[in-house]
Amino acid sequence: MAHDLTTPRDGIPPVLSTPASFREAAAALASGQGPLAIDTERASGFRYDDRAFLVQIRRRDVGTFLLDPEGHRTEFTAALAPVLNGQDWILHAAPSDLPSLAWLGLYPGSLFDTELGGRLAGLDHVNLAAMTELLLDVRLAKGHGAEDWSQRPLPANWLAYAALDVELLLELGDTMAEILDNQGKLDWASEEFEYIRNTHSTITGPAEATWRSVRGVASLTRPEQLAVARELWMIRESIAVEEDRAVSRILPNKVLIEIARLLPRTARELVRVKGFRRSEVRFWGEIIQRALESDPRTWPTRDRPPRGLPSRQTWAAEHPDSWERFSNARTLLDDLSADLAIPVENILKPAVLRTVAWGATVGREIRSPLDLPDVLRDYQARNWQVELTAPILTETLFR
CATH class of the missing domain: 1.10.150.80 (HRDC domain)
Known part of the structure; x- marks a missing residue:
């Protein structure tokens, strides 16, 4: 039976907010073993951007560190980057944290995303609390993710929540890797994790905003x-x-x-x-x-975006044969999704399916099934996705 964990087992770590304390934390983390569990707390609902106001890091043998980079971001990066960069990281819902970490000059060498791993493993609920309860029999305290993490001082119960976000992340990563391996999906997951890591590897700051x-x-x-x-x-x-x-x-x-x-x-x-x-x-x-x-x-004029795909109603009415082929492909992908217990959008993005189906049946940009693998990769499909979906698309779109 699951038990409640409302505060870290070793107590709430102090918040480190000075260059000297950053260097001490870096030295301690460097002495630890294995991957690093990392999380961030941000305040995008209160502050201009989505920068991290608290960085939580845990490693075996050294425990959890709570670091406040605000006011000393350059010193934070100078201390932590040599220790963290190029290492194995474990995060939950990595795309939400990696940008703010990249703004701090922090980049993983390899990545394991427990949230995405849960999706690929077919779990019904993939939030951190649900996964730790299901797989580790621990109910985590929750409820402070949307707070204003830029405020100081931070309340003790918020800090407990933040520390618990990484308290069991290493164990959860190990468990998810074993589950995915047993399901024959670990290589697929590794491709997904590497794709996420690579797409964030060149980020140095927020994207430029435009009206x-x-x-x-x-x-x-x-x-x-x-x-x-x-x-x-x-x-x-x-x-x-x-x-x-x-x-x-x-x-x-x-x-x-x-x-x-x-x-x-x-x-x-x-x-x-x-x-x-x-x-x-x-x-x-x-x-x-x-x-x-x-x-x-x-005065500005209206942008005229490139002509995209027709609406579903127009597609079905004006190109019924093409629509039928697309529908058949979608049905077979849904069947594959059910067989593998992987959400269909993780097998092939719906927008990619629509674009490829249109291009193969109406637009004629894709003239041969031999072109499909390269076309799918052009749309950022990973190798495992190409191997699973190209036969289905060949069967349905090129008959």
Whole structure:
């Protein structure tokens, strides 16, 4: 029967936040054995970016370290990178942590992602608490992942939660490796882990933000709407950077897009926008007015994205034979997914399936089944995925 673990077995480690303590932690970690269990706590809902405000590291023989890099990030990297880089890392849901670790100059030599391993093993629930309860008979304390981890000091119960995120990660990694090996999936998982590691290996900082990347901008069609959206975004961005605040706490995307869509010209119209804060009507009203009074020759125009695939309804109606082949391929992949107990999206991304099916049956970019493996790899399919799916796609798309 599972037992509760609400605090680390060796107690809550102190938070290390000075260059000297970073060097001491690095020396201790260097003396340990085996892979490193690593996790981060961030504050993207409160701060401008998704940088790590707490880094948790555990290694056999030396225990767990909680490190606060804020204010000494250069010194943090100088101390920890020589010890951590190139080593074997174990993370849970690695793509969520690797970017912030890369911003700190930290990169694994090899990677094991227990969350993805759980998906490939066919587990129904792959959050950390569910997996430790199922596989290690331990119920972890949970509930603080969405807190403001930039605040100081951090409450003791938050620190216990953070330390527990790596407390059993090494054991969980060992257990998952054994399960995947027994299922004949360990090599597949290794390919997936290496793909994740490689895609994060060149990250050095946050991706550059642009106003056109705001979700919903593509729905704006008129130049004056786009001009307002751009101006609102630029002001919001400058405030967010200067004050280190999450953009959602300044002007949420949905509100920004709705203002640009409606083009309110009076205070009364502006306060009617759902989600808009009445107290800020004068400030944002002036921004809107300034955009609308700017030279129309400077207003942006709508981006025309390359023509993509048709809607499903159009595809089925205008190209019924192609749609039938695509549907047959999808059915066989669903069957394969059930047989292997692997989610179908982990076998082949649905978007890749649609693109390949269209290209082979209508677009004619793929003229022979012999081209399929290379085409799939061009869309980032791994070798194990190609080996499993190419025969199915050959059978259904090239009959």
